[in-house]
Amino acid sequence: MKKGTYNRFWRWHFFGALFMAPLLITLTLSGIGYLFYNNVENAAYKDLFFGNSDETYQLTIDEGISLVKQENDGFEVSKIMIMDEPYNTRLTLTSDSGEEKYVFLDKHNEIVGSQNPKFTYANIMRNIHSSLFAGGTVVNYLVELAACWAIFLLFSGLYMTFKSRALKKPKKSTRRLKFKRIHALIGTIITIPMIILIFTGLPWSAFMGNFIYTASQEHPSIGTPLLQQQPPTSDMSEIPWATRKEEAPESEKPDPHANHGGHGNMPGMDMENDGISVEKLMWKVRDEKISKPYSIVYPFSEDGVFTVSKGSNTGVTGMDVSPAEEMTSYFDQYSGDLISKVGYDEYGILAKWFTWGIPLHEGHLFGWPNKIINLVVCLAFLFLIFYGFKMWLSRKRKGNLSAPPKTTSSISIGFIALMVILGVIMPLFGISLLIVLAIEGILYLVTKGKDTSNVN
Structure with a gap:
């Protein structure tokens, strides 16, 4: 030159x-x-992440969720983070106005405490x-x-x-x-x-990131698998990058005469009356050999599904898994039956590349x-x-x-x-x-x- x-x-x-x-x-x-957000949060939020409530009576996960709803009027449970030991379970609550709250349940499914998501260390650094x-x-x-x-x-x-x-x-x-x-x-x-x-x-990123994801969606052979689905929720930050915007399959609508009721299950509804309970769903998840940690996203309509996923870049302390373990599965909200499952092996080369690349960027692909x-x-x-x-x-x-x-x-x-x-x-x-x-x-x-x- x-x-x-x-x-x-x-x-x-x-x-x-x-x-x-x-x-x-x-x-x-x-x-x-x-x-270092994991390390900082493990120390800063030690009581919430690992502590116990003063209450020692053993509740089921559904009873714990009902208790959370009673104590947080105006909020509905939209997501559940089922953590591996020794982490406590984390619930994400959402109000009609879009406000969010995190609530933690201990091993007895009793309430330990809550957080404002806007001011957690990880979310501040990410924003x-x-x-x-x-x-x-x-x-x-x-x-x-x-x-x-x-x-x-x-x-x-x-x-x-x-x-x-x-x-x-x-x-x-x-x-x-x-x-x-x-x-x-x-x-x-x-x-x-x-x-x-x-x-x-x-x-x-805003511009190039959307372009990459669109290319990944439009070309399943190199990107993410093609599913005939309906979006399960508007906020899916714990769902793997490769399937985050995938449409989820629909649950089979129940017989209206079979005591299911005719209205849809919005996040936080009493699933025992309108569909499968969270505890029974967790049994179904175990039957499919899906190990902790994983997140459960509630169905948002009468034909929506439970979205159960494991991600390598969740942004939630204690939730990340190896890229090869990533998967997104969809369970019928009434029967709890597995409808479909998308795993890392089904990803195209572009989706696989970024499934490894994002945790590399975040610094937790191969530990310290x-x-x-x-x-x-x-x-x-x-x-x-x-x-x-x-x-x-x-x-x-x-x-x-x-x-x-x-x-x-x-x-x-x-x-x-x-x-x-x-x-x-x-x-x-x-x-x-x-x-x-x-x-x-x-x-x-x-x-x-x-x-x-x-x-x-």
């Missing part, structure tokens, strides 16, 4: 880093916080990391855009490192060259692991080593940003931005090809590139106009 290409990379790398650094620092720090705790489409797109620009910064930095031989020790070292060498060395080492981390996090590797990469990325700014400040002139010089040379085919490839792979990045090009074009015309007027 020509010298002009190097300067163009340098200029875009500079401005990209300058504008995206605050976001990238926030995402990295919140990502580090989320890496900061995915939407800066502000939410909204624009913010979600902005977070995704920062991730896309991070990939460009890594690629462009790698190009400039080898083009300028920044890793070679200079004969006469200066402060700026020292910072440049450290910046280049860190960037070279973490480029591949950082790109892996970013791409394994994109399934949760995964957390430590992710932590080291994230800390290195923060040092990369730090030394990048140190390098800029070491050459910055007072009262001047000291941005890399503009280049008037023609754009090389290699540069165009790389930008097109990145723009196609990351559409939001491609759109932002068009905006950058438009701004550069306007600045060029303004500068050219001033030069012409000065000549005249």
